[in-house]
Amino acid sequence: MIRLKKVVKSYPVAGEDLVVLQDIDLQIKNGEFVAIMGPSGSGKSTLMNIIGCLDKPTSGEYLLNGKQVSAYDEKELAGVRNQSVGFVFQQFQLLPRLNALQNVELPMIYAGVGKKERIDRAQEALEKVGLGDRMDHLPNALSGGQKQRVAIARAIVNEPNIILADEPTGALDSKTGVQIMDMFTLLNKEGTTVILVTHEAEIASYANRTIFVRDGKLTSAGAVVDQESYEKLVASGAEEEQEQEERSITENEESVHLDESRGNEMKIEPSLVDHQKAEEGKM
Structure with missing residues (x-):
């Protein structure tokens, strides 16, 4: 029997971990x-490679016929x-x-x-x-x-x-x-x-x-x-990715606007100081 418990697989990419499999729990009799x-x-x-002992999980357990594959x-x-x-x-x-x-x-x-x-x-x-x-x-x-x-x-x-x-x-x-x-x-x-x-x-x-x-x-x-249901499942995943991308773009735009706003505030502040100095000079 094949048993995977909380299996994670990641690869180091550009100094970060690229997670390919996340918390896989699976049993095949x-x-x-x-x-x-x-x-x-x-x-x-990647899941197939781990099941076939062509690759090892980064974390989690893989038991093949009751034996820990990590011990081999x-x-x-x-x-x-x-x-x-x-x-x-x-x-x-x-x-x-x-x-x-x-x-x-x-x-x-x-x-x-x-x-x-x-x-x-x-x-x-x-x-x-x-x-x-x-x-x-x-x-x-x-x-x-x-x-x-x-x-x-x-x-x-x-x-x-x-x-x-x-x-x-x-x-x-x-x-x-x-x-x-x-x-x-x-x-x-x-x-x-x-x-x-x-x-x-x-x-x-x-x-x-x-x-x-x-x-x-x-x-x-x-x-x-059937194929139609599978395509709907894939399409729903694409829609979720699109929504996440749109949210990310919106968040980035909001961040840019906020930075611009802060920049304008910084530009305004010196002019206020100069105005105050001018008023003090008149006095």
């Missing part, structure tokens, strides 16, 4: 299918990423000089699996995603959908209990996207926890639960909504 949605810059990819050293974290979590990215991240089979073997090489077992398991994973006849093909000889299938095979070859997919259909046409999402659905039915980041409500509808992130905060963690 084993076997769930969860979508993470939010506008660009909302913090959803770098070697242990690498083991978690290799054995417990499978990653699928929008741009596939395949090595161009390796064929499909060799790309799928990579996680097992890092895990120290013997050659024969590597080949057998890689072949099985490729057959599972429907690429049993493309094992010897280099990435440039595969379509976008086939490349993503290879990436999924690579993600599942070590039989992780969590799959993290960051915009897995973003570079695919709609028909191929549906095929990829059907694979994630099948993996979830087999007991794998699937967590994906997406901008599309149609893709999120495959999940059992949708988490919305805006301005580094969770705004909702309930059921899936």
Whole structure:
């Protein structure tokens, strides 16, 4: 199970802390299918990176299967990423000089699996995603959908209990996207926890639960909504930002007017003093 408690993530920028995630409280049970949605810059990819042990929280707690992730050293974290979590990215991240089979073997090489077992398991994973006849093909000889299938095979070859997919259909046409999402659905039915980041409500509808992130905060963690509702949620966030910007501009203008007023007062005061001196001279 995944449990985040009061998680904050910030980065030092120009001598100040840029807060990307704020007080994140989240629980994802084993076997769930969860979508993470939010506008660009909302913090959803940072949240995904923390869940996948690619990044660490600045503060707060992250428990993975009841264990404090902060207690792991770098070697242990690498083991978690290799054995417990499978990653699928929008741009596939395949090595161009390796064929499909060799790309799928990579996680097992890092895990120290013997050659024969590597080949057998890689072949099985490729057959599972429907690429049993493309094992010897280099990435440039595969379509976008086939490349993503290879990436999924690579993600599942070590039989992780969590799959993290960051915009897995973003570079695919709609028909191929549906095929990829059907694979994630099948993996979830087999007991794998699937967590994906997406901008599309149609893709999120495959999940059992949708988490919305805006301005580094969770705004909702309930059921899936349609695209119209999602766009309204994003629009409301844009309206809030516009209102905040307008308030900031108004406050700045008021501050400028106040400074100008004070400046005028300072200009007036010497003239009053001169006038008083002149009157005293007449006396």
